[in-house]
Amino acid sequence: MTPDDIVDPLRPLQRLSDALRDTIHLRPGAQRDITPDIAQLLGTWRWAQSLDPAAPILARDLVSLCNHLDALTQAEPEPIMLADAPRIDRWCAAVVDNLPVPVGVVTGHPRLRKGARTMTSPLIRIALDKGWARTFSRYNLLGRPDRAVLAALRAKGRLRADAQFFNVPIAGGWT
Template sequence: MTPDDIADPLRPLQYVTDGLRGGALTESDPGITPLVRTHRLLNGTCPFAAILRQDIFDLCDHIDSLAGAVPDLSALETAPCIERWCGVVVEDLPVLVGLVTGHPRLRQGARTVTSPLVRIASDQGWARTFSRYYRLGRPDQSVFTALLAEGRLRSGARRFDIPDLGGWA
């Protein structure tokens, strides 16, 4: 996946679900196997069993479900906040990179790469990744350059544009 493959920057995994359903992508394409394994872990099934066609359809349905959901106020109140963020394609999947606060597993102000980005509602100040919601602070594309320079992103990582619609925390 390259930034050019992202037809809808507000719903970047649509490329993956469309490709899997249409046969343009398979489980052997980069990024797909980790998504299937993560989906299986979330469902309490064995992540390393052979990937079946039904697993692909289940993954697509799960991504569509996440992308179609709108968080309620309580979900956003407890969601971590990502500041100085931008959209990046890392290992063939779209993610956000930035500084996070209020994350249940990361220290305050940690530089992070999120799980794959499913949907972003920048005008409403939130994003949905494969694992959680994030409140959006101000975007800052310089974080991408800094993380590359520090070696915290692989050299193949590529930034992609997310429309600046305001709504930042």
């Protein structure tokens, strides 16, 4: 995936989910030809469902992953979910290892130290006007954007050199 492949930057994995569904239904056996980025998501999904991430890939697993991605794309967070959500400041959206991710400085994360410069799990949906993003693993609050964080993380070796910025259109104010 490149930034040019992202049709809807507010739901950057939607096209991927749609294409994966088409592959499952149009080409029997094609589920074994998935790209490493999908395999990574599928492994995480299987682990979260208490399944063996290394087991052979079945069409039902891919359908289940697509259903999960679609549900995350359509869900609105409850206020309690945002109250405990980590906050990402000085952030931007990037494509890293063929997946769209927010990168930036995080606070309030359950496993990361305050002020850690990091990338999140893959970006599923972003609501700039409401100040939140849904990644594969959790909701995140969004602080001020800063495209320079991508170059800083690449320069320090925290991101691969081929990580690319993609533009998320501003659809409202910042929190």
